[in-house]
Amino acid sequence: MLPRLVSSAIHRSIRIPPPAFLAVLYGVLIAAGTALLMLPGATTQPIGWSDALFTATSAVTVTGLSVVDTGGGFTGFGQAIVLALIQLGGLGLMTFAVLVLSLLGLPVGLPHRIILREDLNQTSVGDLLRLVKAIFRTVLVCELVGTGLLAFVFVPEAGWRTGLWQALFHAVSAFNNAGFALFPDSMTRWAGNPLVNLTVPALIVIGGIGFSVLSDLRKMRGWRALSLHSKLMLVGTAGLIVWAFAAFAVLEWTNPQTLGALPGVPERLMASWFQAVTTRTAGFNTVDIAGLHDPTALMFMLLMVIGGGSTSTAGGIKVTTFIVLILATVAFFKRRSALRAFGRSIGLEEVLKVLALAMVSLLVVMAALFLVTGTHDGDFLALAFEVTSAFGTVGLSRGATGDLDELGRAVIVAVMFIGRVGPLTLGFFLATRMPPRTRYPSARVFLG
Amino acid sequence: MLPRLVSSAIHRSIRIPPPAFLAVLYGVLIAAGTALLMLPGATTQPIGWSDALFTATSAVTVTGLSVVDTGGGFTGFGQAIVLALIQLGGLGLMTFAVLVLSLLGLPVGLPHRIILREDLNQTSVGDLLRLVKAIFRTVLVCELVGTGLLAFVFVPEAGWRTGLWQALFHAVSAFNNAGFALFPDSMTRWAGNPLVNLTVPALIVIGGIGFSVLSDLRKMRGWRALSLHSKLMLVGTAGLIVWAFAAFAVLEWTNPQTLGALPGVPERLMASWFQAVTTRTAGFNTVDIAGLHDPTALMFMLLMVIGGGSTSTAGGIKVTTFIVLILATVAFFKRRSALRAFGRSIGLEEVLKVLALAMVSLLVVMAALFLVTGTHDGDFLALAFEVTSAFGTVGLSRGATGDLDELGRAVIVAVMFIGRVGPLTLGFFLATRMPPRTRYPSARVFLG
Ligand SMILES: [K+]
Ligand SMILES: [K+]
Numbered sequence: 095m096l097p098r099l100v101s102s103a104i105h106r107s108i109r110i111p112p113p114a115f116l117a118v119l120y121g122v123l124i125a126a127g128t129a130l131l132m133l134p135g136a137t138t139q140p141i142g143w144s145d146a147l148f149t150a151t152s153a154v155t156v157t158g159l160s161v162v163d164t165g166g167g168f169t170g171f172g173q174a175i176v177l178a179l180i181q182l183g184g185l186g187l188m189t190f191a192v193l194v195l196s197l198l199g200l201p202v203g204l205p206h207r208i209i210l211r212e213d214l215n216q217t218s219v220g221d222l223l224r225l226v227k228a229i230f231r232t233v234l235v236c237e238l239v240g241t242g243l244l245a246f247v248f249v250p251e252a253g254w255r256t257g258l259w260q261a262l263f264h265a266v267s268a269f270n271n272a273g274f275a276l277f278p279d280s281m282t283r284w285a286g287n288p289l290v291n292l293t294v295p296a297l298i299v300i301g302g303i304g305f306s307v308l309s310d311l312r313k314m315r316g317w318r319a320l321s322l323h324s325k326l327m328l329v330g331t332a333g334l335i336v337w338a339f340a341a342f343a344v345l346e347w348t349n350p351q352t353l354g355a356l357p358g359v360p361e362r363l364m365a366s367w368f369q370a371v372t373t374r375t376a377g378f379n380t381v382d383i384a385g386l387h388d389p390t391a392l393m394f395m396l397l398m399v400i401g402g403g404s405t406s407t408a409g410g411i412k413v414t415t416f417i418v419l420i421l422a423t424v425a426f427f428k429r430r431s432a433l434r435a436f437g438r439s440i441g442l443e444e445v446l447k448v449l450a451l452a453m454v455s456l457l458v459v460m461a462a463l464f465l466v467t468g469t470h471d472g473d474f475l476a477l478a479f480e481v482t483s484a485f486g487t488v489g490l491s492r493g494a495t496g497d498l499d500e501l502g503r504a505v506i507v508a509v510m511f512i513g514r515v516g517p518l519t520l521g522f523f524l525a526t527r528m529p530p531r532t533r534y535p536s537a538r539v540f541l542g
Numbered sequence: 543m544l545p546r547l548v549s550s551a552i553h554r555s556i557r558i559p560p561p562a563f564l565a566v567l568y569g570v571l572i573a574a575g576t577a578l579l580m581l582p583g584a585t586t587q588p589i590g591w592s593d594a595l596f597t598a599t600s601a602v603t604v605t606g607l608s609v610v611d612t613g614g615g616f617t618g619f620g621q622a623i624v625l626a627l628i629q630l631g632g633l634g635l636m637t638f639a640v641l642v643l644s645l646l647g648l649p650v651g652l653p654h655r656i657i658l659r660e661d662l663n664q665t666s667v668g669d670l671l672r673l674v675k676a677i678f679r680t681v682l683v684c685e686l687v688g689t690g691l692l693a694f695v696f697v698p699e700a701g702w703r704t705g706l707w708q709a710l711f712h713a714v715s716a717f718n719n720a721g722f723a724l725f726p727d728s729m730t731r732w733a734g735n736p737l738v739n740l741t742v743p744a745l746i747v748i749g750g751i752g753f754s755v756l757s758d759l760r761k762m763r764g765w766r767a768l769s770l771h772s773k774l775m776l777v778g779t780a781g782l783i784v785w786a787f788a789a790f791a792v793l794e795w796t797n798p799q800t801l802g803a804l805p806g807v808p809e810r811l812m813a814s815w816f817q818a819v820t821t822r823t824a825g826f827n828t829v830d831i832a833g834l835h836d837p838t839a840l841m842f843m844l845l846m847v848i849g850g851g852s853t854s855t856a857g858g859i860k861v862t863t864f865i866v867l868i869l870a871t872v873a874f875f876k877r878r879s880a881l882r883a884f885g886r887s888i889g890l891e892e893v894l895k896v897l898a899l900a901m902v903s904l905l906v907v908m909a910a911l912f913l914v915t916g917t918h919d920g921d922f923l924a925l926a927f928e929v930t931s932a933f934g935t936v937g938l939s940r941g942a943t944g945d946l947d948e949l950g951r952a953v954i955v956a957v958m959f960i961g962r963v964g965p966l967t968l969g970f971f972l973a974t975r976m977p978p979r980t981r982y983p984s985a986r987v988f989l990g
Contacts, residue, residue, distance in 0.1 A: 345916070389916040396908065419901055426898035431891065442890040443879065449897050450874035453867055460844065468793070468837040475922040 117515045120183070124150045124511075127179045136172035137162070144503055151507045153179035155514035156407055158273025158377040158489020159480075159506065161496065165276035170259065176274060177266055183514070184270030184301070184407040185233060228312075229305050233269065236300055240265030243293040247284065268297035271407040273377025273489035281368070285380035286361040294378060295371040302375055303327055304403030322438045323414060327403050330413040334400065338370035341393055351385025373397045375408040377489030384476075384492040391479055391492065398486035399455070409487030409513050411448075411455055418448045454517040459485050462509045465501070472497050484509040565963045568631070572598050572959070575627045584620035585610070592951055599955045601627035603962035604855055606721025606825040606937025607928070607954065609944065613724035618707065624722060625714055631962070632718030632749070632855040633681060676760075677753050681717065684748055688713030691741040695732065716745035719855040721825025721937035729816070733828035734809040742826060743819040750823055751775055752851030770886045771862065775851050778861040782848065786818035789841055799833025821845045823856040825937030832924075832940045839927055839940065846934035847903070857935030857961050859896075859903055866896045902965040907933050910957045913949070920945050932957040 127150030130136065132143065141162055148161045153176045162168065164176060241262045248264075249257030260276055267274045275281060284290040300308065310324040317325070343366040346353040353362045365380045372378045374397045386394065401410010421433040422445045433440040462481045467474060472494055480494040484506045498506060575598030578584065580591065589610055596609045601624045610616065612624060689710045696712075697705030708724055715722045723729060732738040748756065758772040765773070791814040794801040801810045813828045820826045822845045834842065849858010869881040870893045881888040910929045915922060920942055928942040932954045946954060 387916070388922050389912045392908070392912055392915060419897065422894055423898040423901040426894045442894065445893060445897060446870055446874045446890065449867070449893060450871040453871040460840070464837045464840055467840060468835070473922075474836050 117511075120154060120511065120515055123179065123182060124154050127154060127175065130175045131168075131172060133171075135169060136175060137168055138166065141167070144500055148503050148507055149176065150179060151510050152489070153272065153274065154183035155487050155510040156180055156184045156270050156272040156409070157484060157487040157510045157513070158267075158275075159484060159491055159495050159510070160274070160489075161498075161503070163278050164274050165278065173259075173263065173276065177263055180270050180272040180274060181266055184272060185229065228309055232300075232305065232308060236269050236297060237262075237265050240269060240293055240297045243289060247287060247289050264294065265297060268294045268376060268378070269301040269407070271298055271302045271376045271402065271409070271487075273372070275378060279382075280379045282380050282382070285356060285365050285368070288364065291364045291368050291380075294376075295368060298371055298376040298378075299331065302402035302406050302408035303331055304406040304408075306405045307403060322436055322440075323404075325436045326414050326417050330417050331403070334374065334397070334413065335370050338373060338393070338397055339366050342366045342369055342390065345387055345390045345393070346381070349385065349387055352381040352390075355381070373488070373490065374400055375402040375410055375486060375488055377483070377487075379490060383479075383490050386492070388475060391475055394490065395479060395482040398482045398488045398490070399459075401486050401488075409485075411451055411517075415448050415451055418444060419452065422448070451517055455485065458509060458512050458517060462505050465505045466498075469499065469501050470494075470497060480506065481509060485513045487513045565959075568602060568959065568963055571627065571630060572602050575602060575623065578623045579616075579620060581619075583617060584623060585616055586614065589615070592948055596951050596955055597624065598627060599958050600937070601720070601722065602631035603935050603958040604628055604632045604718050604720040604857070605932060605935040605958045605961070606715075606723075607932060607939055607943050607958070608722070608937075609946075609951070611726050612722050613726065621707075621711065621724065625711055628718050628720040628722060629714055632720060633677065676757055680748075680753065680756060684745060685710075685713050685717050688717060688741055688745045691737060695735060695737050712742065713745060716742045716824060716826070717749040717855070719746055719750045719824045719850065719857070719935075721820070723826060727830075728827045730828050730830070733804060733813050733816070736812070739812045739816050739828075742824075743816060746819055746824040746826075747779065750850035750854050750856035751779055752854040752856075754853045755851060770884055770888075771852075773884045774862050774865050778865050779851070782822065782845070782861065783818050786821060786841070786845055787814050790814045790817055790838065793835055793838045793841070794829070797833065797835055800829040800838075803829070821936070821938065822848055823850040823858055823934060823936055825931070825935075827938060831927075831938050834940070836923060839923055842938065843927060843930040846930045846936045846938070847907075849934050857933075859899055859965075863896050863899055866892060867900065870896070899965055903933065906957060906960050906965055910953050913953045914946075917947065917949050918942075918945060928954065929957060933961045935961045 124147070128143070128146045131141070131146040131149055134140070145161050148159075151157075152159050164173065168176060241258070244261035244265055245258055248260040251257060252260060263274075263276055264281075266272075273280075277283060281290060281294065304327060306321075307324045307327045310320055313319070320328075343353070343362065346366075347362060348354050353365055356362050356365055368378070368380050373394050383394075399410055400416045401412055402408020404412050404414060417435070418433065418440060421435055421440065425431075425433045432442065433445070459481055462485070463478055466477050466481060470477060473492075476492040476494040479490070479492045480498075482488075483490050487510060495506070572595070576591070576594045579589070579594040579597055582588070593609050596607075599605075600607050612621065616624065689706070692709035692713055693706055696708040699705060700708060711722075711724055712729075714720075721728075725731060729738060729742065752775060754769075755772045755775045758769055761767070768776075791801070791810065794814075795810060796802045801813055804810050804813055816826070816828050821842050831842075847858055848864045849860050850856020852860050852862060865883070866881065866888060869883055869888065873879075873881045879890065881893070907929055910933070911926055914925050914929060918925060921940075924940040924942040927938070927940045928946075930936075931938050935958060943954070
């Protein structure tokens with residue numbers, strides 16, 4: 095009876111457009127999370143609604159900005175709530191909804207699949223159920239292996255009970271690119287630990303590259319058989335990591351507040367590698383982010399806006415969007431009417447999409463920055479960094495989170511939500527769709 | 543003999559692509575200006591090469607950033623050199639080259655017209671000579687009328703000789719959107735003068751809206767007969783001025799360092815109007831720019847990037863480019879395959895152009911900001927404001943110009959040059975043109 099009611103309720107709600115449905119579901123999850131975090135047993139000291147809402151939003155959107163110290167402010171129960179919100183938010187509610195319905199033996203009707211399609215950004219509806227099951231397996235395997243590996247680090251330090259919990263928490267947080275850590279200085283104390291520097295970045299990359307790429311890779315058909323999307327994601331991710339690694343190391347090597355504080359060359363190289371992987375969307379850190387030089391902070395903001403892969407736990411405008419922006423620019427100067435990459439072409443209608451995405455993203459970030467700088471006296475760069483971090487659901491901070499008042503928190507909450515639900519979903523609400531009309535005569539405009 | 547030599551030399555040099563030719567000509571003018579400003583008679587105190595180069599570049603690119611006080615550091619002769627550089631730079635060297643050749647009775651061959659076409663961004667080659675003559679008349683009339691009007695303000699204050707020179711200087715500087723002023727605090731002392739607040743903004747708008755719009759308007763055929771470009775420019779310019787006026791007044795009304803320092807409501811409204819017109823590209827100011835609140839500075843940076851009209855003395859990505867970016871975003875959400883405005887459509891290939899322009903602009907601004915923040919300890923917002931001001935050839939400053947070392951100056955000089963020659967010209971150099979090849983099979987990529 096209950097499953098049928100749920101199913102029927104979902105069927106009815108499907109009349110609203112899928113993006114709206116998704117946004118509402120994320121909103122409900124945040125509200126539930128807020129209520130749970132307000133329970134007396136969840137925190138070591140009473141917290142306000144604003145703290146709970148901020149934390150729940152940060153967890154569901156897998157951002158990682160925090161106004162309450164996750165390790166010290168929440169009890170084990172509270173931490174488990176945060177972890178559950180991260181897992182639900184990271185994998186996408188729709189994945190779970192379909193999973194639950196299919197486990198209950200209900201037919202997975204087309205309407206659910208259409209919602210799922212919006213969430214996972216898939217074009218072929220038929221493959222989705224298989225994809226969801228594969229997702230579930232991948233998540234389980236990665237998070238368990240990650241927990242096992244991290245246990246070698248945390249258990250000797252903190253004992254079995256606490257150590258295993260820490261290992262599980264950070265494995266799930268890393269795989270979901272959430273960036274929540276149980277230590278107030280994120281992973282700084284593990285800056286020189288090789289196992290942490292291998293396990294956490296590996297989880298981040300696998301969780302953030304996108305399940306479509308993972309399932310493409312699993313088929314083991316060699317490079318040439320990969321889809322254009324997988325090729326772009328693999329090359330783009332590798333390129334961005336190499337670039338971020340080199341630039342970060344060069345810029346910060348002698349900065350006494352960041353890399354310069356680490357004892358030797360291996361530690362500095364490890365910290366550069368860790369930060370190169372985590373900055374685009376995961377949001378862990380092993381160096382003091384507030385201590386970064388200004389140009390490094392600027393580079394970080396760019397990386398945070400780029401983000402990770404589509405159909406992943408990552409945020410930002412996505413690596414492929416960034417690549418298409420570059421390909422479009424190259425196409426213009428080469429006077430081509432289509433974009434090219436790896437022997438495939440991408441049509442101009444995709445350019446319209448990336449342009450719209452970039453414009454709405456710019457609008458969101460600018461409006462938020464405008465509101466936040468208008469109501470806070472803090473350092474402009476720190477506030478810009480904070481807003482960008484929220485938009486990319488990254489969670490790195492130069493310390494501005496603590497200075498925010500209620501309005502500032504509301505802005506950051508809204509930006510995290512938009513960053514996770516996707517700027518294009520916002521645009522969907524802003525614009526009313528019009529029926530196609532007759533063609534207008536064309537005209538030229540002088541540009542640039 | 544000489545004209546034929548010049549003509550032949552230009553003919554030969556035309557084998558290099560027009561954008562390159564333009565960039566070289568601007569470069570030659572800057573070099574000549576630098577040498578002239580180094581003459582002992584040009585300055586009241588000896589200046590260095592770096593000061594002269596910075597000033598010459600700022601004048602030729604009609605930016606208005608200055609490292610030497612134009613009124614106090616240069617003699618009348620030096621000021622005249624600056625003014626000549628402004629006039630040559632503002633109208634575009636090509637306009638002058640063709641004018642000179644046609645005045646000498648030489649046939650204006652197609653190749654010159656093609657260069658001119660690049661400079662004025664015109665598509666119809668046939669109308670160009672007429673356009674150039676019309677430009678010359680417009681400039682002369684506007685600058686003389688402006689001088690006459692401003693003389694009513696300056697002559698009673700400073701006597702005939704100095705007053706007339708000040709009137710001419712500021713009229714030419716305003717019409718060319720150059721922003722150079724003979725007073726160290728720009729036009730601040732005239733914040734409450736109605737005649738200055740009418741004449742200077744009028745000259746700025748006429749000079750910055752683009753000659754194609756002016757010649758369209760001169761035909762007096764009513765709104766419906768105007769070209770799409772003219773309609774977009776008129777509506778866009780009016781909209782941006784109204785928006786900037788309202789936002790500036792609201793944000794700064796009680797700021798004791800800016801509008802709050804002015805005695806009454808009329809003065810504050812006048813200063814808001816003045817700043818609303820001048821910020822996008824002219825670069826005069828009647829309030830202290832360093833005293834602006836951070837959100838106002840952010841809004842100013844956006845206005846400076848937008849700039850003025852194509853085929854004008856203005857800089858920035860241009861108003862029409864900004865409008866097309868918005869129209870493209872709207873078109874995506876309305877699921878249209880063409881952009882629409884005023885009953886006309888704009889094709890997707892224009893979207894590729896604006897996207898390329900925006901990306902190259904972003905690259906220029908980010909790279910410059912990276913270099914400047916990496917080599918200067920100054921306030922991030924002040925440096926970002928300075929770079930944006932240089933890119934938009936605006937000339938407003940929060941005071942960072944004085945703090946720049948040689949490297950910082952070199953970066954700002956490069957950005958002013960690129961901002962004036964046009965980011966697309968830079969892209970032209972960066973990319974090698976390839977012959978069109980066979981079509982690639984198309985593929986899809988997940989975005990956003
Ligand atoms: K994150
Ligand atoms: K200017």
